[in-house]
Amino acid sequence: MTSSSEQLLPGTQRALLHRIATAQSEGRTPSLVAAVQRRGQAVWSGSRSGTDGHAADADTQFRVGSITKTFTAVLVLRLRDEGLLDLDxxxxxxxxxxxxxTVTLHQLLGHSAxxxxxxxxxxxxxTPGTLRPELADVLGERTEMHPPGHRYHYSNPGYTLLGSLIERVRGVSWEEAxxxxxxxxxxMHRTSPRPQAPHADGWAVHPWADVLLPEPAEDLGLMAPAGQLWSTAGDLLRFAAFLAEGDDRVLCAASVEQMREPSAPGQPGEWGSAYGLGLQIEREDGRTLFGHTGSLPGFLAALWFSVDDDVAAxxxxxxxxxxxxxxxAADLAKIVAEAEPRVPDPWRPLPEVGPELLALTGPWYWGTRPHLLRLGPDGGLxxxxxxxxxxGARFTALPDGTWIGRDSYYAGEILNVVRNSDGSVNHLDLGSFVFTREPYDPDAAIPGGVxxxxxxxLGT
Incomplete structure (x- = not known):
């Protein structure tokens, strides 16, 4: 077991070790490696093995299956941000x-194509990817299972198409990109399309006896963008930190935030989960987790992170x-988040706020319902x-003096500060809703009048 200078408490470490030990024993897996990150730093890793002296660690490669899809999605978003394509x-x-x-890139990314x-x-x-040399061999004859855009339906061939799209637009192989x-x-020097030592071998365990059968590790060919990669716990924590915060060398914070937004409606019974753009979204005990799971014959993998708790597993x-x-992985994140809650960053005053912006803060009324408008730490409303x-919603300033909703009900809606001829504020217009300083202020432009x-x- 290893940990960084930001040491977890002994009780937390014990709980993490107990969870993976139980998983390895009850799940009857030859080896299991786990790692946890907090505030962007690896704080714990542990492993369990059924073979004495051969325990894997956070630098041992395993095949990660469909976690590969998240990498492919990042490459598509990069092309979008460069103006080479649009998701629609x-x-x-x-x-x-x-x-x-006719299916859109957004539908392919969110499995709604x-x-x-x-x-x-x-x-x-x-089976080897050479058996499917063309996209037609990947798609087959029955290509449309559902009308595009109507529902979430997970599709491995969809991500094969995205890999080929990347190659066509970028002009290099998916692997090179x-x-x-x-x-x-x-x-991420220990992540690769093919295994690099030290790496784990994939096994099948007999369902009714404690005996093993080796699994093949095929090169997936055209299907590689859907599940080819090998990686380590250490490398995947680096990837989780990027997916939580963004990195301008790869993808900006606004674009990784877009990846975390649900992209297609779930089905009844699935409302605790959703899919963004290359990212799975799960609600666990009131906690929102983002990431991806993966499986290929011989391997199971998972990466989850909570932005609010600033923890990844x-x-x-x-x-x-x-x-x-x-x-x-969800349990490991929960153990750390609940045993050692995130310590808030220190409150710091804004460097400078103009008087006109400060004057907008405080109570506003939509009809008779009171709302509060606050100035956020990022300068937004x-x-x-x-x-x-x-x-409600958060708003970001636009160059023309209006504000655009970033989330919730008013996402994409425009907030406009409507002023009187003398420059004073008459009301706020938000998607045609009027917010006034007093309930039904007679001096404001209330639709229908006052x-x-x-x-x-009430008279008698």
């Missing part, structure tokens, strides 16, 4: 001739079916109901 573009615009070209979950037989995860644009800038195992890596739940008799009691 149909696939046909950049990758013609697929037969499914309606494509099949798997490629046609034989089972692509246990991955190495130059993500792995090298983030210092990775679990890697070398077994086909065993401990639920996603559940174990935050509008929330004074009591209870309701419509009764001239004013406020009154």
């Amino acid at each position: 573009d149909p696939l046909e615009k950049h990758l013609p001739g697929t037969g499914v070209g 309606g494509l099949g979950a798997e490629s046609p037989a034989p089972w692509w995860e246990r 991955l190495r130059c644009e993500i792995l090298e800038p983030l210092g 990775v679990v890697l195992t070398n077994v086909t079916s065993g401990p639920m890596a996603g559940g174990v 935050d509008l929330r109901p004074l009591h209870g739940n309701g419509r 009764d001239e008799g004013g406020w009154r009691g």
Whole structure:
């Protein structure tokens, strides 16, 4: 077990070790490696092995399966940020001739394109990619399982298409783009399309006896962007830190935040989970976790991080079916978040605030309902109901003097400060809703007007 200078308490470390020991024993996996990160720093790692003297560690490669999809999504978002494509573009615009070209890049990223979950037989995860040399071999004859954009339906072929899109637009292989644009800038030197020693071998464990069967480790060919990668717990923690904060060398904070936004409606019974752009979203005990799980024959993997708790956890195992890596990783994040809650950063005053902006803060009324408008630490505005739940949002300033909603009900809506001829504020206009300094202020431009008799009691 290792830890950084930001040491976890002994009780927390004991709880983490107990959780992975239970997972390895009950899940009957040859080896299991886990690591936890807090405030962007690795603070704990642990491993359990069924072979004496051969325990893996945070620098041992495991195959991570569909966590690969998150890397592929980052490469697509980079192309978008460079202006080389738009997420609403149909696939046909950049990758013609697929037969499914009307689906959009956004739908492919969020698994709402309606494509099949798997490629046609034989089972692509246990056979060489050379059996599927063309995209038509990956997609098969029945390409549309659902109308595009109507529902979430996980699709491995969809991410194959995105990998081919990256190659077409960038003019280099998916592997080369991955190495130059993500792995090298983030210092992920132990992440690669093919295994590099030290690495774990993949195994299947007999369901009714404690015996093993080696699993093949095939090169997936065109399917590589959906699940090819090998990585380590240490490298995946670096990736988690990037996905939480952004890194301008790879993708800015606003773009990784967009990856964390739900992209398609879930189905009944799935409302505790969603999918963003290359990221899974889970609600666990009131905590929102982002990340991805992965599996290929011989391996299970999971990466979860909580932005609010500033904690991330990775679990890697070398077994086909065993401990639920996603559940174990979620438990590790929960253990740290609850045993050692995040210590808030010190409050600091803003460097400078203009009087006109400061004058906008304070109470405002939508009809008779009071709201508070606060100036945020980033210089943006935050509008929330004074009591209870309701419509609110954070707002960012635009060059024309208006403000645009960043989240919640008013995401994308424009907040406009409407002024009188003398420059004083008459009201706030938010998507046609009028917010005034007094409930139904008669001096403000209230739609429908205000009764001239004013406020009154109920007569007898």
